[in-house]
Amino acid sequence: MISETACRECPLRSCGAFAANTPEELAFIEKFKTHESAAAAGSSILDEGRSGAALYTLLSGWAFRYRTLRDGRRQILNFLLPGDFIGLHEQVLGAASHGVEALTGVRLCAFDRNSLWDLYRTHPALGYDITWLSAHEELIVDENLLSVGRRSALERIAMLLLQVYRRAQGVGLDGPHGVPFPITQQHLADALGLSLVHTNKTLRKLHGLGLHDIRNGRLKIHNPAAVQRLADDPATPVRARPLI
């Protein structure tokens, strides 16, 4: 078992990216949370096609949502960073259409799925927050669909690196050598609708432009503005986001 963290002292809340909650809401969230759990890198958090899974918030570490075709082709739908909510689809729609896999070792806050309705009933503001999280995740998937459908391989990679860089910064993960980057080229390829080989060649070409570095598991973007121009990214900033 893992040492539990009280929600009111959640380390995520102090990074400045998340909107504050009232003490009553925090108390409810602490009741809503059943336990904490951990998963190793590469392990499955949610199986494709299974129902009855739990609700989680990713407390630390990275993960990704994916869907696969029968012959094994895999599409990564989006990457999950600390603060992201996991399992809402299954809960609301009744079946898991996608899988979730840990990219690094992760810690998860597990919630009582039978209390979700209580949350909406007794704390409508938290219900609204969950809608916010759902809409925000769809925004990211929208962006990925635009990339895969219309951007060239070079633009796609630039866009994804920039997006991940910003999101990681947003939850306080940046350091002097950039942000953690546990995404392998195979993951990049699966997320961008490219083959592994072409992803590698294009990534090398992008690196040749001198706009970024990936070293020792960290990503550093030297010239975000140039990358943004290359990716043709409109860059709408996200205001304070909710955290359940």
Add this chain to the structure above:
Amino acid sequence: MISETACRECPLRSCGAFAANTPEELAFIEKFKTHESAAAAGSSILDEGRSGAALYTLLSGWAFRYRTLRDGRRQILNFLLPGDFIGLHEQVLGAASHGVEALTGVRLCAFDRNSLWDLYRTHPALGYDITWLSAHEELIVDENLLSVGRRSALERIAMLLLQVYRRAQGVGLDGPHGVPFPITQQHLADALGLSLVHTNKTLRKLHGLGLHDIRNGRLKIHNPAAVQRLADDPATPVRARPLI
């Protein structure tokens, strides 16, 4: 001005696809609805990048959500059918990241965006319904991302035709000659991440297999099971869905 329809007598509610609401909820929805409006085929319902738009439910007709790059490349994110909710992203996240355009003439129920919070507060079940709608739309975008990222052109077209066919049937639009199909090949191409020319050639090839017909603005799929196999579609059915 358009003749208004009382929500309790909404023609959509009688098609069997939507979950029933309590009389109190229906009364609230009627207050929540400010007016009805219409838009012609090809007109814009929501502009990319604009904020302050209204909330709508598509009452009749077809539309689509899209995003564009600066040089004009356009990606259709998903198609909207009667019963679909429009404008939640803008409301919740604060800015429109995508546009919405009418594919046919449409009728829209417009809601008071300032009352959305009232909805969550006074009728949590309706708040839950809106989360359902958001999660369901993301499910469709997930499926489209899987198609564009990992399916071949032939599989993509098969998948999209099947998906649209099912959704149109689901809201009672099917007839002896199939379902309405106002989607041009240009729209198909924009939705599938393909060029117009290649879409045409692939569509012809699919038609040559004898699995479907598109004639007089209607789509008929003769052998859904074969199309499903071709598209490698897991086909998770959707239970009764909410309607706001």
Add this chain to the structure above:
DNA sequence: CGGGAAGTTGACGGGTCTCAATGGCCGTGG
């Protein structure tokens, strides 16, 4: 009868995929 939108077809080029092989890094075990 004219004009524009949608659909169709052929030729050609290129971006991306597949196959194949190599090198670096690292943990494991002899």
Add this chain to the structure above:
DNA sequence: CCACGGCCATTGAGACCCGTCAACTTCCCG
């Protein structure tokens, strides 16, 4: 200490799916 295997990154060669350019037809509507 070193050999070994596995994962990841890298690189070249050739094939193919798909994009681009261009021309034409059909249909609809004014």
